[in-house]
Amino acid sequence: MSRREINSEHGLREEVLNVKLAELLSRTGLLSVPESIIKEGIGKRLPDVAIGDYWGVRVVLEGKIADKANVRDVLEKDCLRRIEEGIAALAIGIVYPTELRHSDWTALEQKMRKVTFQVKIFTEAGGGEWVDSNLEGLSAILRRAYESLVHEDVVKGAVEELRQSIEVASAALSGSPGTAERLRRLLIVPRAEEADENNE
């Protein structure tokens, strides 16, 4: 981590906290974070967000310190954008407590293990609620979000949308009797009687 990132007169930057949090989550085995993100910083620009992997699902950590106005609103917009852009299937918005801004670098890890964050998880299905959590609590939050993602609510919604439109379109097309026969020949769909015979 470069001294420029750490010892700024304005205190620690949010990117530093994001990378540190990713590192801690990676060490506990909760998140698999690429080495390139954890070791980034020596003479290079830190990434705006940390990206990790949770059971094969790409996760973005997007954090802001609570000492600025509307941090929750900004985080909500940013996290939803990450999901929409396809950068990750799951985004974690984190509001860091103000005390972390001016934390001493050597004590940062200990502090991060003790403080309470405000956390909100975003998936393709939308956002949850803001909840207070510490580092350990993040594990349960991530697991719940992962499970909801696996339930494929997005897929269910899209399937239902498509199913309804197919019903409406089919009803509209059925108005002209000759169409079905033309489509049957084209799609090579057997008549129900023929299909029944084949299944016997």
Added chain:
Amino acid sequence: MRIMNDDLRIYRVASLTLANAMLFQEVISQREPVKTLRETIESKDIVGEFNVQWKHIESKIDFIPIFKVAREILLALPSSPETDKALRRLAESAIKISRNRAALRHDLMGRIFHKLLADAKFFGAFYTKIPAATLLLKLAINEND
């Protein structure tokens, strides 16, 4: 009654094929000089406009298996307000689904079609699961081919 249900099955398969082509068109329109679905359904001649766009994709871009069949279905439909209504409804649905760009990236469409086609009652067809299809494909293709 049996005949009506049988026809409905055909219309559903045709509608699904059209919806699939529309979803592809919308995604392709982001990168290629192809009209968006919104632009297409605003045309006075919707069938004609879809035909132009899909023919262009077929000949200049790719995805022939998707657009060739869809275009044949399109041309088999009569010119009527009902056909326009059906195409508009399918396109609106495709626009809604394709708006979720993240979902498209995460192979949403593959998952959607698996779910839809897995419902035998809906399409009156039995969908071959991917592992079974792969096995059949390997059996059908001679290794020396």
